[in-house]
Amino acid sequence: MKNSFLENLNQGVLGLKPYEPGLPLEHTQKKLGLEKMIKLASNENPLGPSPKALDLLQGKMNSFSSELNRYPDGNAYELKEAISKKYCVDPNQITIGNGSNDLIEFVSRCFLREGKKAIYSQHGFAIYPLAIKATGALPVKSKAKNWGHDLELMIDLIDEKTKVVFIASPNNPTGTAKTLLEINDFLDNLPDDILVFLDQAYYEYIEGSEFDIPFSLIDDHPNLVISRSFSKAHGLAALRLGFCVSNPELSDYLNRVRQPFNANSLALNLGKVALSDQEHISKSVKINSSGMDRVKKAFTNLDFNYIESWGNFISFDAKQDSDVAFQYFLEKGVILRSLKVYEMPQHLRVSIGTEEEMDFFLQVLEDYEKDLSKK
Numbered sequence: 001m002k003n004s005f006l007e008n009l010n011q012g013v014l015g016l017k018p019y020e021p022g023l024p025l026e027h028t029q030k031k032l033g034l035e036k037m038i039k040l041a042s043n044e045n046p047l048g049p050s051p052k053a054l055d056l057l058q059g060k061m062n063s064f065s066s067e068l069n070r071y072p073d074g075n076a077y078e079l080k081e082a083i084s085k086k087y088c089v090d091p092n093q094i095t096i097g098n099g100s101n102d103l104i105e106f107v108s109r110c111f112l113r114e115g116k117k118a119i120y121s122q123h124g125f126a127i128y129p130l131a132i133k134a135t136g137a138l139p140v141k142s143k144a145k146n147w148g149h150d151l152e153l154m155i156d157l158i159d160e161k162t163k164v165v166f167i168a169s170p171n172n173p174t175g176t177a178k179t180l181l182e183i184n185d186f187l188d189n190l191p192d193d194i195l196v197f198l199d200q201a202y203y204e205y206i207e208g209s210e211f212d213i214p215f216s217l218i219d220d221h222p223n224l225v226i227s228r229s230f231s232k233a234h235g236l237a238a239l240r241l242g243f244c245v246s247n248p249e250l251s252d253y254l255n256r257v258r259q260p261f262n263a264n265s266l267a268l269n270l271g272k273v274a275l276s277d278q279e280h281i282s283k284s285v286k287i288n289s290s291g292m293d294r295v296k297k298a299f300t301n302l303d304f305n306y307i308e309s310w311g312n313f314i315s316f317d318a319k320q321d322s323d324v325a326f327q328y329f330l331e332k333g334v335i336l337r338s339l340k341v342y343e344m345p346q347h348l349r350v351s352i353g354t355e356e357e358m359d360f361f362l363q364v365l366e367d368y369e370k371d372l373s374k375k
Contacts, residue, residue: 045235050277112137148176175309202311204233239267291352
């Protein structure tokens with residue numbers, strides 16, 4: 001029987017392939033029958049959530065369970081107030097998302113449709129072309145420069161059909177970042193009728209004041225949207241929570257396409273508390289910096305080329321097909337990320353974990369290099 005209703009399918013969906021997340025730890029370990037396995041594939045905070053958030057969770061379990069029949073705060077008043085105070089922005093500038101992905105969808109749905117274009121970078125986050133295509137718009141991939149965004153080329157690719165430009169800083173999976181000067185110059189040279197989505201999911205891990213992109217930049221560039229996430233440094237990936245800041249008029253439109261109650265009550269409450277725990281963020285950045293230094297030193301000693309990273313992960317040339325290399329590490333108990341889908345056929349990405357996890361990874365890396373040298 002012919003499914004005739006499929007003839008009405010949004011044509012943008014035809015070219016989509018589902019996003020493939022990193023392998024789940026417990027299921028994979030059980031499947032392979034390994035005594036020990038670590039996951040360094042999804043750029044998660046190895047320290048977990050803020051202790052303050054965990055204390056709140058334990059203290060409020062009874063009250064949460066008694067309110068499961070109630071919808072979350074659909075306008076996220078308290079979380080917006082906390083974000084407003086911390087970053088000195090108006091609550092009317094804030095849009096809450098079910099993770100950063102939600103915010104990418106909001107922008108795409110507001111400004112893209114069939115016959116329009118959006119630009120993103122080669123080796124950029126896989127969700128950008130998915131969100132663009134789903135609207136029926138045409139994704140335009142800008143060739144990367146030194147593994148990062150070539151902002152000058154992105155300007156050159158703009159035509160009358162271009163409506164959105166996606167920029168990630170730091171960029172996943174390469175870890176490259178853009179300075180405030182570079183972003184500001186880009187915005188100054190961009191037509192003001194084109195919206196820019198600046199994705200800063202890994203913002204807290206950046207060390208270097210030249211990369212500090214203030215929300216006040218929106219005052220001079222009302223076509224700018226800046227997003228942040230609670231999934232990375234705040235350690236709340238399981239709850240799916242993010243936010244973006246834009247000018248109030250733009251924020252109003254983003255909130256119109258936002259699904260009702262898109263952020264759950266637990267996420268809203270824990271996000272608010274996590275935002276206030278700067279000590280946890282500082283500790284997370286410190287362990288990331290230490291782990292990053294160890295990995296870079298090991299890569300250098302073992303003659304692996306790597307891409308300088310400003311996130312909580314680093315990508316390296318595995319010296320052979322990335323899927324083959326991924327399988328080697330997997331069978332040794334380390335879940336990494338193959339970057340073949342990102343047009344990086346020999347690269348793997350490793351998240352920075354705890355000291356113990358990095359000990360394990362570095363030992364497997366040494367074994368991997370020895371086995372390679374025997375071939």
